[in-house]
Amino acid sequence: MPRAGLTPASVVAAGAELADELGYENLTMGLLAERLGVRTPSLYKHVSSLDALCHGISVETWRELGETLMRATVGLAGPAAVRAYADAFRHWVGRHPGRYAAGLRAPGPDDAEGQRIANEILQILYAVLAGFDLPGSRVVDAARALRSALHGFVTLENAGGFGLNRDVDRSFTFVVDSLIAGLRAGLSDEDSGQPEGTDHNGPRHEYHGSDD
Amino acid sequence: MPRAGLTPASVVAAGAELADELGYENLTMGLLAERLGVRTPSLYKHVSSLDALCHGISVETWRELGETLMRATVGLAGPAAVRAYADAFRHWVGRHPGRYAAGLRAPGPDDAEGQRIANEILQILYAVLAGFDLPGSRVVDAARALRSALHGFVTLENAGGFGLNRDVDRSFTFVVDSLIAGLRAGLSDEDSGQPEGTDHNGPRHEYHGSDD
DNA sequence: GGAAGTTGGCTAATGTGGTTAGCCAAAAGC
DNA sequence: GCTTTTGGCTAACCACATTAGCCAACTTCC
Numbered sequence: 001m002p003r004a005g006l007t008p009a010s011v012v013a014a015g016a017e018l019a020d021e022l023g024y025e026n027l028t029m030g031l032l033a034e035r036l037g038v039r040t041p042s043l044y045k046h047v048s049s050l051d052a053l054c055h056g057i058s059v060e061t062w063r064e065l066g067e068t069l070m071r072a073t074v075g076l077a078g079p080a081a082v083r084a085y086a087d088a089f090r091h092w093v094g095r096h097p098g099r100y101a102a103g104l105r106a107p108g109p110d111d112a113e114g115q116r117i118a119n120e121i122l123q124i125l126y127a128v129l130a131g132f133d134l135p136g137s138r139v140v141d142a143a144r145a146l147r148s149a150l151h152g153f154v155t156l157e158n159a160g161g162f163g164l165n166r167d168v169d170r171s172f173t174f175v176v177d178s179l180i181a182g183l184r185a186g187l188s189d190e191d192s193g194q195p196e197g198t199d200h201n202g203p204r205h206e207y208h209g210s211d212d
Numbered sequence: 213m214p215r216a217g218l219t220p221a222s223v224v225a226a227g228a229e230l231a232d233e234l235g236y237e238n239l240t241m242g243l244l245a246e247r248l249g250v251r252t253p254s255l256y257k258h259v260s261s262l263d264a265l266c267h268g269i270s271v272e273t274w275r276e277l278g279e280t281l282m283r284a285t286v287g288l289a290g291p292a293a294v295r296a297y298a299d300a301f302r303h304w305v306g307r308h309p310g311r312y313a314a315g316l317r318a319p320g321p322d323d324a325e326g327q328r329i330a331n332e333i334l335q336i337l338y339a340v341l342a343g344f345d346l347p348g349s350r351v352v353d354a355a356r357a358l359r360s361a362l363h364g365f366v367t368l369e370n371a372g373g374f375g376l377n378r379d380v381d382r383s384f385t386f387v388v389d390s391l392i393a394g395l396r397a398g399l400s401d402e403d404s405g406q407p408e409g410t411d412h413n414g415p416r417h418e419y420h421g422s423d424d
Numbered sequence: 425g426g427a428a429g430t431t432g433g434c435t436a437a438t439g440t441g442g443t444t445a446g447c448c449a450a451a452a453g454c
Numbered sequence: 455g456c457t458t459t460t461g462g463c464t465a466a467c468c469a470c471a472t473t474a475g476c477c478a479a480c481t482t483c484c
Contacts, residue, residue: 003450003461029442038462041443045461050442106372140378141386144365147373148387152364153356160318161359166352174353174394175360181397182390215432215479241471250433253472257432262471 004038011036011046012056019057019098027054027098054102055111061096061103062117068092069124078131079180085128086150086176093154100154132183142183149175216250223248223258224268231269231310239266239310266314267323273308273315274329280304281336290343291392297340298362298388305366312366344395354395361387 014036019027029050033040047053072088073081093100107114125143134142153175155161162168226248231239241262245252259265284300285293305312319326337355346354365387367373374380 006461028440030440039464040441041445041464042462044443104371137378138386141383144368144374144380144383145361145387145390148364148368149357149361150364151368152360152362155367156356156360156363159316162356166349168356171353171356174350175357175391178357178394178397179387179390181393182386185390185393218432240469242469251435252470253435253474254433256472 004036004042006036006038006042006046008046008056011043012053012060015047015053016057016060016096016099016102019102020096021098024054024098024101027102029053054105055114057099057102058105058107059113059117061099062114062121064096064099065089065092065103066117066121066124069121073124073128076128079184081128081131082146082180082183083176085125086146086172089150090154090157090172094158097158100158129183132186134183134186138186145179145182149179216248216254218248218250218254218258220258220268223255224265224272227259227265228269228272228308228311228314231314232308233310236310236313239314241265266317267326269311269314270317270319271325271329273311274326274333276308276311277301277304277315278329278333278336281333285336285340288340291396293340293343294358294392294395295388297337298358298384301362302366302369302384306370309370312370341395344398346395346398350398357391357394361391 011032015027015032018032018035022031027050029043030040032053033043036043043053047056068088069085069092072084076084107118109115122143125146126139129139129142129146132142153172157168162171223244227239227244230244230247234243241255242252244265245255248255255265259268280300281297281304284296288296319330321327334355337358338351341351341354341358344354365384369380374383
């Protein structure tokens with residue numbers, strides 16, 4: 001019985017690749033084992049369960065996506081930064097649908113690594129939004145808006161939810177431009193019930209509970 | 213052996229309810245059978261498979277959601293219609309997360325009923341957008357934008373993707389208002405490569421292939 | 425009212441996929 | 455080289471979807 005030279009990292013990496021190829025929901029221990037030239041139970045020497053494997057893929061996903069978004073937006077500000085962020089996001093997810101699906105599992109409160117990375121990505125987003133001079137209490141709304149729109153768009157796009165009749169790139173531009181319009185307008189901070197200045201919801205580090 | 217009085221419709225309805233309670237991914241033939249006071253194989257006398265059950269829930273979902281959106285927007289136009297549409301959508305999905313998840317399975321090309329209902333909902337959306345005098349080739353973009361943003365927002369919200377720190381209602385308003393701003397701006401129809409007037413991508417009925 | 429037919433329960437059994445137990449050789453450490 | 459640890463493997467188990475085939479309960483029709 002020669003050894004296959006697997007490691008937790010290589011198993012997770014192969015799992016991520018397989019998820020992209022077959023779709024996240026079709027990722028199976030048996031298929032992954034086959035891909036790695038090994039019998040199914042052998043995988044358990046490297047990952048404790050399918051769930052753990054998916055968690056590993058998730059962490060990998062956020063790491064890679066974070067790196068990508070960082071590279072894409074470095075040196076940019078304002079609308080250009082938002083557009084670059086959005087495009088990089090869409091293209092990365094388009095190339096890695098399985099990974100992205102795995103990444104959607106929110107990190108549990110006990111998952112320090114996941115929390116850390118989620119927070120890191122959030123910081124990139126806040127940096128991108130910094131150029132718009134939004135009132136403090138609006139920044140969270142803006143981040144959620146951008147996240148929502150991007151997530152929704154790529155999810156529907158990957159699921160084939162858009163017909164083929166009209167250029168999808170153009171639609172994507174429309175979404176992003178609309179949000180930029182909203183950011184520019186500032187959409188007055190119609191009192192959030194919290195006095196200015198003591199707003200504890202700005203882009204700081206209290207977001208360890210969940211990504212915002 | 214007394215009879216349980218099940219019908220395909222009642223089984224689907226119970227499945228939808230169970231999906232809302234337990235989450236779509238936890239919906240299982242065994243649990244549904246238990247809920248209905250029956251053994252698992254008995255369900256197969258009413259639905260041909262788990263997949264068929266989910267398809268049934270999906271159809272139900274779009275029917276109910278369509279009805280809800282229709283009611284919410286009837287008699288409204290422009291920004292008010294968009295806001296009403298968005299609010300109704302969010303609240304319905306918030307109350308029916310399992311159903312909504314089931315509804316995400318895009319109807320296959322062979323599924324006439326699913327196609328019909330999807331198209332119907334699309335028509336509501338187009339009606340809501342009609343008040344903005346968008347150039348013909350922009351309407352599809354606008355519809356996709358609204359769908360994406362709403363879908364992304366409710367999905368992240370239901371998944372607990374937003375922290376608890378800041379009012380989520382306000383963030384939702386921000387997303388919707390941003391899109392309305394984009395719709396108002398019209399975001400000039402920077403040539404879509406198709407001559408005006410012959411645009412075959414407007415809000416008509418060619419969308420039988422997939423919802424747009 | 426009852427005989428025949430259909431319907432809708434049931435138990436038993438199969439297959440797939442995740443997971444554990446426990447064996448044994450290969451690599452690593454001394 | 456000998457011991458220990460590690461990473462393969464087979465066998466077995468469990469959950470869940472699904473099918474086969476039995477049999478009672480409703481329905482129909484005389």
